[in-house]
Amino acid sequence: MFSGIIEEVGTVVKVTDSVDGRRLEVSAPEVTKDVGLGDSISINGTCLTVVEFAKDTFAVEAVWETLRRTTLNALAKGSRVNLERALKFSDRLGGHLVSGHVDAVATVVKIEKEGFSSVLSFVLDPSLAPFFVEKGSVAINGVSLTVVDFPQDDKEHFIFRVALIPHTLTVTTFGDLTEGSQVNIETDIVARYVARWMAPSLGLAAEQLIGAPRKP
Numbered sequence: 001m002f003s004g005i006i007e008e009v010g011t012v013v014k015v016t017d018s019v020d021g022r023r024l025e026v027s028a029p030e031v032t033k034d035v036g037l038g039d040s041i042s043i044n045g046t047c048l049t050v051v052e053f054a055k056d057t058f059a060v061e062a063v064w065e066t067l068r069r070t071t072l073n074a075l076a077k078g079s080r081v082n083l084e085r086a087l088k089f090s091d092r093l094g095g096h097l098v099s100g101h102v103d104a105v106a107t108v109v110k111i112e113k114e115g116f117s118s119v120l121s122f123v124l125d126p127s128l129a130p131f132f133v134e135k136g137s138v139a140i141n142g143v144s145l146t147v148v149d150f151p152q153d154d155k156e157h158f159i160f161r162v163a164l165i166p167h168t169l170t171v172t173t174f175g176d177l178t179e180g181s182q183v184n185i186e187t188d189i190v191a192r193y194v195a196r197w198m199a200p201s202l203g204l205a206a207e208q209l210i211g212a213p214r215k216p
Contacts, residue, residue, distance in 0.1 A: 002042045002084050004095030004137075004144020006172045007031060010043075012079040013057060021063045024048075024075065029056045031083050040086040040100070044173075045142030045184040046070050047086075047100025070102045070184050071141075080173045082142045095144025096137040102184045104128055106140070108177050109159065117163045119148065120177065124185060126158040130195050131187035138162070139186040143172050 010028035017023075024043070031041060035058050039050045048060035067073040075081065087093070110121040122140070129150070132138065136147050138160070145162040152159040169175040177183070 001087050002098040002100055003087055003093050004098045004139050006082045006084055006143055008083045009173055010081050010083045012075050012077055023061050025057055025059045027057050028083055032056055032058055042084040042100045042142045044081050045139050045186055046102055071105055071182050082172050097189055098139045099189055103187050104185050105182050106185045108179050108181045117165055119161055119163050121159055121161045124158050126155055128187055129153055129158040131191040132160055137188045141183045
């Protein structure tokens with residue numbers, strides 16, 4: 001479990017593809033200070049297991065299911081990634097509960113300046129719209145953010161907006177985003193449970209309210 005508060009921006013130093021999936025080696029001096037084999041680290045919002053580490057670097061492996069459902073398949077040598085180690089019970093929960101299980105990939109459709117903040121608009125599969133409320137939480141590339149609003153919510157498109165302060169742009173990879181960039185989205189886990197509980201009382205099949213079934 002994670003909080004969505006990024007600890008470090010790491011750099012991918014090696015990508016190795018095989019028939020089994022993809023191995024990523026990441027340079028991250030801060031995160032590797034107390035890393036161990038089997039530890040969970042969130043990379044751009046995706047929970048992955050450390051399979052090897054050395055001074056200032058660690059390696060993880062992503063299976064095909066992970067590559068299909070996230071943006072990890074687009075990473076290359078030199079890519080910058082948001083990193084967060086798994087929470088300890090003694091840690092402060094500065095963001096919200098983030099599982100590191102990505103629901104979908106969204107696309108940046110607009111970036112606007114508003115005072116000292118940047119307002120980013122994302123388009124997402126409409127099946128995930130029930131998990132969004134104004135001023136609710138969403139994890140984008142592993143960063144815990146607050147939903148500003150959704151200027152378009154219909155059967156074909158769902159667009160939501162978040163506002164970023166300069167600090168967030170500095171300590172995450174959000175400063176690298178441009179219109180057309182793709183990001184990992186994890187909806188609020190509490191909203192997902194509520195949706196599943198409410199589906200029967202609304203006369204809906206669970207998959208109608210919690211997103212389309214996964215493709216094989």
